[in-house]
Amino acid sequence: MLARLIPHPMLSVTLTLVWLALVNTVTLGNLLLGSALGIVIPMITAPYWPNRPTLRKPLAVAEFVLVVFWDIIVANIQVAAIILFRRRADIHSQWVTVPLDLTSPEAITALGGTITMTPGTVAVTLSADAGSMLVHCLHTDDPDGLRDSIKTRYERRLKEIFE
16 A cells, blocks of 8 residues: 555655755745655656666665765866866867666666766767767866776666666
8 A cells, every 4th residue: 555655755755855955945835745746746657667776785875976976076176177277279078988787777877867967077878779878078088097987986886776
């Protein structure tokens, strides 16, 4: 009975918290409306999630989030330095193909989102067989190092979490 009422508990909690963040005021009314949205939306969308992803190591999520936050902070500083102090001729933009070991669509989506959220890199496209991802980097002299960094810092952790 509870599984039918709340088919995706983490999604329900996330939707409620996102609603409270969007309205930027925690009141009883906002909490009730956010909770209602957090219950109704997963109930309506449950048929479209027949094979809902499971997190193999939920504690690894915290480690992944910390790594991503740290990388975003460092990348912001690096991008600012590139923009402020490098001449245009000294900026070496690169297209980098990252071969993927991930097979879970959710993990691949999280990887693409993580790459795109990190300043200076954008996940541009996924190959038709989902075997590789094309990434654009604002500046790098070592495309292989960037590829290896993405695989070790992000893909490895996502594989632990989802697969």
